[in-house]
Amino acid sequence: MVRYVTRRLIQMVFLFLVFLTVTWFLLYILPGDSVALKYAGNPNIPPEAREVALERLGLDKPVLIQFRDYMFNFFQGDLGVSFNQYPRPVVDIIAERLPRTLVLFLAALVTYYWAGFLAGKYLAWRRGNRGEMLVTIGGVGLYSMFLPWFAFMMIWLFSVLLDWLPLSKFLDPEQWRDAPFRANQVFMRLFWVTLIASVALFASGFIARQTRSRRLGRTLRWGGGALAVGGFFFYWYGVDSGQVMRVYAGDIGFHMILPVLVLTLINFAGVMLLTRSSMLETLREDYILTARAKGLPERVVRDRHAARTALLPVATSLVLAVATVIDGGVITEAVFSWPGMGEILVSSVLSEDIPLAVGAFSFIGILALIGHFVVDILYGVLDPRIRVTEHG
Amino acid sequence: MTSRRLPLEISAGQARLLEVDGLVMRYDTEAGEVSAVENVSFSLGRGESMGLVGESGCGKTSVALSLLRLAPENARYQSGSVLWEGMDLLELSDQEMREYRWAEISMVFQGAMNAWNPVYRVGEQIREAMDHHFDPPLSTVETSRRMDRLFNLVGLDPAVQNRYPHELSGGMRQRAVIAMALSCEPKLIIADEPTTALDVIVQAQILEELKEIQEDLGLSILYISHDMAVIAQVTDIIGVMYAGKLVEFGSTRDVFHGPRHPYSYLLLSSIPSVTGPRRRPVSLEGTPPNLLAPPAGCRFHPRCPWATEQCRTDEPPMMQIGPSQWAACWNSEQVPEMGEQLP
């Protein structure tokens, strides 16, 4: 196991190096450079100014030297400074954008996976039902909806026609006037509090599964759940820091509803169909027949036996999707005025801001690599069969 | 065609536990109606063991699943009844049927590996059955006490219950399956190919143990197998199925020594005998019929060396041949004695 993990890690590092190199050079060979693009529109800037700018950004050095310097700094934790927002360090910019993107897209991801999984489960279970074709076609229709257009229609519906939800942005400036926090602090707090609550939930469930005694297990499961949810609310209502921040967190949450809804509608069908396939395969397994023969209620057969095993590929794809949340946001972030990593990705590439673009790309790469790695580990947790094959 | 219940004198005096009477079950498929079980009747008493043999696809598993009403959703019961202690299982509501399952009739599935859900521990899966069938529910202590007893009964270390199915060997898994089948104290166990995937030594051990358990607990067991040898070893009564029909029925001893249906004969002859008189193994030519459009008359006639014109048109009824032997063949007398060379 240790050897396997080590080998995987070495492979990952190597792969990452190659990825970094390819991205860097790909961006480098783009026509023009950051300075040319920036100054092309301003005839009042004399040529000398361009040279000054090039020198300042280090773009006057030979390619290989630039690359060597970049890599050297990269592995010392210095991602350089953005060309376009000179002299702002890339790390700063990413730190500013990442929390927003993470919170929005993780919330959307969890929601649409949850919705998709439920829908898929029922679709497989009630196979041949009249609704099946309707739901499938409707789901696929939504799935292939042209995202920007659909998003605008939803904004129009919910924010203009019904006037239930805010138009766009992630906060209401007038409410945030003189806020004691920066939005990122709130995003981070939201992220951590929710993460801790979820981990507590998951852990209590996991421990409950390990216990021999059923009663203890049930107590643990529900107790842990209640504690996690209770803790979550206690934090926002009982703890001073949470109370103060609650209004702001609520505002952000309120602004999140529409993008999460849109992303859910667009994406749930993919998960639904994956779950359906996976579940249909599971339903053909002998142990489903065993479970039925044991006289278990249908609900237990469906949820405990069929869906639990069918969860495997769904969970895998969830983890891989987590790894891609950053680049999924290009359109959504623009439409909902939610400037995050997706916006960075596009704008840095278009303005040939190499350090920022490579920084953002490498972040995505690292997330994806970790995602793949976690999938392997997760598979072991979810499917006991894998655990052993790994040993052997 | 009228259905006739077969009087079974072999185990006379015992109350009939299970009586299957004229069971007809068909599958609706897009290609048409598949006649999977055609007018099958038999009965089984308490403590008896019976075997159903036949080639793959002959409908024996369909019969077994019918007893639990677990046939796939496209199955339709045309006629007939499955009487369990006089009550027709086919008439029960889903909820009532669920209560019957495992508590009265349990099943040992073929391919024990696949019968286990890979993501739960063995113990959990057995406990689950007990949780749903004991009223009032068993206490935690009682459950684990029972569990230990079950594992001891099938010759497994009780510690095995905390392992995952894939961590067990084939034999252990099969024993655990038997333990699971016994967990709710059923009266009948259906053993569907209980030993197919195992090596011969383990196979023998398990069959031996099953037999012992049956005797100890006074269970009835319905064995389902394509393996004549297995059936011969452990059953009192045997039914031979071909293409959805029961073609021969009788005491195991009679059928084995003097099969009166050509199919039984050929099936038995195809097994080389180690102990008996040396004979040329006979091969069964051709393939089983397409059940979408079964042949008219006797379903075996296309492959039968003794088929006559009558066989092609008229379906033979079950006819009593001996005191405890029935066969559905117009020409049962023509079937040679075992050991005789074929003409």
Next chain:
Amino acid sequence: MADQRSLPEETHTADPFGSQPILHEVDSWWKIRLTLMRRSLRENWRIFRRSKVGVFGLVIIAFWAIMAVMPTVFFATGFWNPAVYDPVTGLELNPPTRTMTMVERITDPNTEIDRRAVLLDGRIPDTLQIGDTFELPRQPAPPDGRHWLGTDPLGRDVLSQLMHGARASFFLGILAAVVTVVIGTTVGSMAAYFGGIVDAFLMRLADLLILIPGLAILIVIGAVFTFQLWHLAVVIGILSGFGGTAIVLKSQALAVKVKPFIDAARVAGGSARHIIFYHLIPNVMPLSVLYMMFTVTAAIQSEAVLSFLGVLNTDTSWGLMMNLARTQGYLLQVVDFWWLTIPAGLSVTLLSAAFFLVGRGMDEIVNPRLRRR
């Protein structure tokens, strides 16, 4: 079929050629293979037909295929004059007009002109007095007898653009799909067949491609080249073929590799190339065709998004129609200018959904475990 548990285990690799491993020397080999192929096609069609969603998708695709052919017919028969109906340079020189009245304060912007509107429209003489009327050409014009779906802000026929857009989508989708299949099957089969270092190299390369964020890299490439439709198709093909598809197909090919007929072919002296192209690839092909369908969907969607963002350099496409509506400010005027956004937006959805649905239908062929019993 009778008994659920005694069904012969169907696998992904039911190999119609497996029983004739030695036939490849014989002249009639192709004939036999063709017959077999026809038979398997017929059988697969039978299975596919049962999938209602698959057939539904196929009907939509057929509809769009006809749409894609129509302009050629219209131009050839003279029904459409290229000067007017060309999707790029066509121009309605006599657009419908409407009579506008100058008012002080506007109530209905469609028939009355606010004083301010004079400033907004270069064609209105600013000497106009309140109460004067004025004929104003409508561009974009709503649907009428000449332009069934109206005209766009540049006076071009929307229907013609829609039809040409269908053509572009088909071209793009099919090219991307073919590239996906070719690369996916070749790479997957080679990795499976050779194993070892070849496998490691190819698979790491595939991992690398998976790491790359798709849309961003397409934008990068869009900035490097004059990014035309076929570039996009090839890039999407490579990304999806070498990335996800190759990995799935490799595991499939691995399953095929251990089948007896491969050994037989090897014993019979088949070269590596022969075995890969004649035995491995035909067997992973059905699965790769499935992925092909999903690639088409992805390609159509990517094109639309890239065009919408204005990164792609094409003449006509649905995404570009939406882009024009967006950059000219018609995107949210769904009621007043529906013909500028709804047909194009709906087309993207319909066609990509259709390919996806066909893919679902094919899934049931390729993966018998999903079939209804």
Next chain:
Amino acid sequence: MRLRTKLLCLLAMLALVAAACGEDEEAPEATAAPATETTAAPAPETTAAPDEPEEMDEPEEMDEPEEMDEPEEMPMAATYRLGIFSAPTTDNPWAALDTEAEIWNTYVIPGQMSLYTYQGPTYTVVPALAADASPPQVEADGDGYSVTVNLRSGVTWSDGTPITAHDAAFTFNTIKKYNGLGGNFTSAWPLARDDDPATEEDESSQGVSAVEALDDLTVKISFNFEPGLAIWPMSVGLGSIFQEAFWGPIVDESADAETLYAASGLGAPNASAFDSVEWEPGAFWRNVALDEYYDSGSQYTVYSSGAVEYTQDGATETWGGDPGGDVLADYTEGPFISESIYSIYTDQNAAVLALTEGEVDFLLNPLGLQAGLRNEILAAPALEVAVNDQNGMRYLAYNTRKFPMSQAPFRQALACMIDKDFMANTVLGGTAYSINSLVPPGNAYWYNPDITAPCAGQTSQERVASAVQIFKDAGWTWEVEPVWDEGNRDVIPKGEGLVGPGGETIPPLTLLAPGPGYDPMRATYSLFIEEWASDLGIPLTAEPTGFSVIVDKVFPPADPLGFDMYILGWGLTPFPDHVFDFFRSSRDSALGGYNTPGYANPAFDALAEQFDKAKTLAEARDLIHQADAIIAEDLPYVTLFNTPLIEAYSNQLTFPYTTILDGLQNVGALTGVVTIS
């Protein structure tokens, strides 16, 4: 289990949202406690006139009593809500002028002081810190030249301290310390090279050699050459001046410009009526009006002649010549608002929705609103519209270094075929208007109204005839001469085998234009030009491509022969020195300049030299008019069209004027003088 986890997470999230939204009454208490620095009250402080029925449904506007510390004469105190389309990237005004020279930063960062400034809506150069109504003249001074400027007293930074000559000197010395800085600094404050004396040939050696504070209110600027109007006052006079007290220590500690740029500028003193108090990156930026603004209450009257009457504390000055013509604007300096909030909308469509929904009062966008929104904004009862000329142009450029573009008749004949009015009115549907001169008509002072388009007003038939005549006169010949067929309304037959006077054949030519995804107007335009060229027998292919691809081919000097023709656009400044920058041979793009056509005309260059030395506006205008006429005749550029700048704003807003070149966005949406009812 995982399923339940997810469910609970979701529920928790929703519950949180519901809880936070549902209990607004707790909100102020929670906010008020930790509120820290700013002068404004934490809760919404805007007041609406109580008789305004439309405001009734926004309770928070009614809740709070009016802020009492607002000056008495201010009629209203309100929040001005503006939308911008890209997040500001810095709060540092130095960086905002150099590396971060993005319009979005300029919009939100309060302005710095300068000696002179542009006065809207005429863009007259008027004194800001300087006391003299018109810029003093440069005089010879030792080896070089210098100008001494007297400063006004009573001009203060936002922190209340006076702005002095020392601040100007500090600013220059800082720029010098960092070797000139970059971006806008380079053009505003050209730095004299210390090592070698200025030469005529090497423009880069010319610049400001020193800025000294003679006393608090006198500053002397020294040059190492004799600067023309373009340098003094149009560059140096308009250059930003920073406060020494605040920035001095930071500059002392910063070894390089990078460190200076990295310093936070939020709350740094500035010379506007606002202070930046809050920057929520990616979401909004908030500026709060000063309690005491030195210019508050001053009266401005702007005449169409460009003259400005300025009245402060009862004393009236007249700037920019004698008052004459109509009064374009007559207003009192504010601010009349309490704060301005700039919200970021990353998508224009969303921003327009926000505008029509009343979420913002004004959208700041250098491109204005899209033409297709005409109907929508006209129909919106709560919106007012302002339409203005854009100071810019879309143009076709010939690479005059190559045959046949090097031949004036060729350029003229093709330009003759281009029917700009047809393109603008018919093809572009009236969303654009054609332009002929290099200075757009909206720049009234510099615009040359005598310039007409080649073959202006001719029909298609006449255009073909004229183009053929131009070629023939120059000795060009065809194998098949193009003829206009009136019956088919087309050129039949098209020209074939066009050769130059020396028998040169025309190689296949490419016309680069932005792709339809980037700008459908220019892409379509290029296709029509291709069509017209082919009518004449010119093998021209339009190639719509990526914007950066064109920039890459056209601007870097690597391969000046790498293109034939291209279509791009320029955004321009009010002082039109671009007319010379774009075409004088010393600014050839091969040398790093902006003369992309490689145009070299000694007569034109001579005008450029005169312009460099011009001392008065009238003189400069005359030279610009002459230059514009030369280009319109010789056509290295063919100016094509311009689009109007459409802006919409809430009808609650009142601006002193709305007609201004480049629109209200160019004067920062007039935050200083706007009133909100």
